[in-house]
Amino acid sequence: MTSASEIATLIGSAEEICIASGTKGAKPRLLVENCSPDLTVTAIRDAIAAAGGLFERGVPVRLAFDQAQRGAVAQVMTPEALVLKAHTISRPYMKKERRDGTIVEIDARLPRSLAVMYLDWRGEWRLPPLNGIASAPLLREHGEINSTEGYDATTGMWCENVPNIHLSVPLKPSRDDAAAALQYVRETFKTFCFADAETIETAPGGVVTVDISKPPGRDESAFLAALLTAICRPSLHLAPGVLFRAAPVSGAGAGKGLLARRICLIAFGREPHAVTAGANAEELEKRISAELMEGSPALFLDNLNNMAFKSDLLASVITERPARVRLLGKSQMVPLNASAFVILTGNGLTVSEDLARRFVTVEFDARTEDPELRPFSTDIRLEVTQRRTELLAAALTIWRWGRTAGGIEPGLPIGSFAQWGRWVRDPLLALGCQDPVTRIGEAKQRDGRRQVLADVFAIWWDKHQHHPVTVRQLHDEVRQALDPQGRGRQYLASQVEKLSGTRMAGFVLTRQAAVGKWGSATYALTKTDSAENHRDHRGHRDAQLPREFEVGADTAYAPYGPYASGANATLLDCNAEVSECAPNSDAVADRQSEPASSHGWSARL
Structure with missing residues (x-):
């Protein structure tokens, strides 16, 4: 008959038998060390990068299916979502010392604090970038059409539900x-x-x-x-x-x-x-x-x-x-x-x-x-x-x-x-x-702020022409146009200062710095060259269309x-x-x- 001491010895030397349940036994083990968070967070990073499924979009995100949109959307990872992800791809465990001094491994829940550390570890995630989700074929400069689904590393796009239209588009259309x-x-x-x-x-x-x-x-x-x-x-x-x-x-x-x-x-x-x-x-x-x-x-x-x-x-x-x-x-x-x-x-x-x-x-x-x-x-x-x-x-x-x-x-x-x-x-x-670009000027004309500024310049030119004047010398009608609520001279001076260098309605407002300690800055409105015709802030000029194309x-x-x-x-x-x-x-x-x-x-x- 086996003695009690022999039974204890046999139990202590026995190996744990894991009964597989689903894929639990197949998951890689992830050691959680609270006293060494750097090692644990590094292990989490490596496990997630190897498993895939997460992307970087300024922050770690995962692709989730949205039933309302009938497609994938990028969901920002929270600490709780990261804990779930870690348990999905791995089996976190901790090492525990028994009374007899032996070390055993026990299953553990990944602490939320370690998930927060991972999410804050910007620049070290090693995740592929996600620039967007596409359901249209990806196109190349020389006419190539790519209808492959999944992640495209070249563009950083996730492609889904892309129709295969290679036979429907001529290779070299006339x-x-x-x-x-x-x-x-x-x-x-x-x-x-x-x-x-x-x-x-x-x-x-x-x-x-x-x-x-x-x-x-x-x-x-x-x-x-x-x-x-x-x-x-x-x-x-x-x-x-x-x-x-x-x-x-x-x-x-x-x-x-x-x-x-x-x-x-x-x-x-x-x-x-x-x-x-x-x-x-x-x-x-x-x-x-x-x-x-x-x-x-x-x-x-x-x-x-x-x-x-x-x-x-x-x-x-x-x-x-x-x-x-x-x-x-x-x-x-x-x-x-x-x-x-x-x-x-x-x-x-x-x-x-x-x-x-x-x-x-x-x-x-x-x-x-x-x-x-x-x-x-x-x-x-x-x-x-x-x-x-x-x-x-x-x-x-x-x-x-x-x-x-x-x-x-x-x-x-x-x-x-x-x-x-x-x-x-x-x-x-x-x-x-x-050309839809020709409508940009029309869109600018619809801008109420531009219309107000054009009116201000028209009044300024009518009262002062090209003569330089200080803010104090501005005509009352110009003052009223710039400061309809009468907020005062300081507000008026700041508004005129902001408009320095502005080109609008065929005019440009220039500023001459004050001379001497007690001088005042002067402003002058000048007509721009009629041939200048700037289209936008980059200075491109509108092409003049022939009469038959107007x-x-x-x-x-x-x-x-x-x-x-x-x-x-x-x-x-x-x-x-x-x-x-x-x-x-x-x-x-x-x-x-x-x-x-x-x-x-x-x-x-």
């Missing part, structure tokens, strides 16, 4: 292919009430449609640029946003939100969720920051009615990469590579100050007091949903033609968006669309392939001669080898 693709897109969206479009009157009780036998107007051209921008946005370093605007009151129901959602459905395979402005500017900035951190393909700010929209954060995000945003609930700024397609909609909406040059504007006018009562014979929602792949292929045909064809003339220069100009704007211009002229703004005739046909032939001056035999062979039924949009025409 001008006729691009023109047919543009015609297909225009045919699909011809029922939208673009403000300056030439229309066709239908039967009584029907809906007025765009006359697509004529070149696109400014607003339809801006829409086409918006669609191509959305599709290219995940692959573009920077791109302007899009502003859909209608008249106050009577603009409700004109189709702004509907068109924004259809564009996103084509580009991303899902509709965006609308975000409102909130009660004040601070709340708006918080909402924009939260939406951008999620990494969704689109940022959709809706119902910005009767306001001059201003957002320093959005201005920075559109033209800077990375931009710095503030984490909600923390006094911490983090760098963020935002790749979201930005959309603003509203009735009586304008963008103020420096946002004017950052948006492509589309005007809507239903030519009726009750746009929502217009009858439609087709369901544009269902139609675009069913034909998403064909519409996406048509847009990418235009894009690829612009990337592979030679001799495409660039449009007006636009600061920060040179790549966008080559990829999106220039191919559309070559096909007869109008808006409202009898002839088209630019040649448009399928419809050119007469004088326009001559211009078209000249452009075609440039683009076809070096025919590529490989392109002909590629076109002949492609199946005739591969281009769905072409067959439908």
Whole structure:
């Protein structure tokens, strides 16, 4: 019979048998040492980096499926979420000393304090960067289209639900292919009430449609640029946003939100969720920051009615990469590579100050007091949903033609968006669309602050001409324009000082420093050279269009392939001669080898 001492010896020397439950036994062990947090946090870092599933977006984030959006979003990791992640990929344990001096391993819960240390260990996470989530194919400079799903290390994008459209887009599209693709897109969206479009009157009780036998107007051209921008946005370093605007009151129901959602459905395979402005500017900035951190393909700010929209954060995000945003609930700024397609909609909406040059504007006018009562014979929602792949292929045909064809003339220069100009704007211009950049001056004129400043300069010139004056010598009408509330001389002096060097309405305000200890600075308004015609703060000059290309002229703004005739046909032939001056035999062979039924949009025409 075994004695009690022998039984104790056998128990002490026995090995623990682990019964597998799920994948518990397969998890790597993670030693938790409270007295050596540096070692433990390093072990957590290495385990998470090896397991994958987390990304860096200024802070560690994970991809979570959002049922409402039917796609992934980036969720910022909290200490609690990190504890759960650590237990999901590993089995934390601690070492404990028994009374007899032996060391045993026991399962343990990862302390929250160690999770906080990991999240604060910026620069040492060793996580792949996440620049955004894309459901459109990733594009390359020379016309390559990548439809692979998953993480793309080159762009830092997570790709999901990307349609395979390689057989639907010609390898080397011709001008006729691009023109047919543009015609297909225009045919699909011809029922939208673009403000300056030439229309066709239908039967009584029907809906007025765009006359697509004529070149696109400014607003339809801006829409086409918006669609191509959305599709290219995940692959573009920077791109302007899009502003859909209608008249106050009577603009409700004109189709702004509907068109924004259809564009996103084509580009991303899902509709965006609308975000409102909130009660004040601070709340708006918080909402924009939260939406951008999620990494969704689109940022959709809706119902910005009767306001001059201003957002320093959005201005920075559109033209800077990375931009710095503030984490909600923390006094911490983090760098963020935002790749979201930005959309603003509203009735009586304008963008103020420096946002004017950052948006492509589309005007809507239903030519009726009750746009929502217009009858439609087709369901544009269902139609675009069913034909998403064909519409996406048509847009990418235009894009690829612009990337592979030679001799495409660039449009007006636009600061920060040179790549966008080559990829999106220039191919559309070559096909007869109008340049959306020409509307930037119009957007600036709508800015109420600029209008007030123009009035101030006009009054100043009327009272003082080019003569230098001190603030004390300003005429009462100039004082009233600069300080309508009568806040006093110090306020007036500060306002004039801020305007020094400003160019507006054909004038520039210059400042001459004070002479001597008791002197006063003087200010003089000078007329600028009429030929200067600055377009924006970078000093680019507007190109002067010939009379025949001016808006409202009898002839088209630019040649448009399928419809050119007469004088326009001559211009078209000249452009075609440039683009076809070096025919590529490989392109002909590629076109002949492609199946005739591969281009769905072409067959439908």
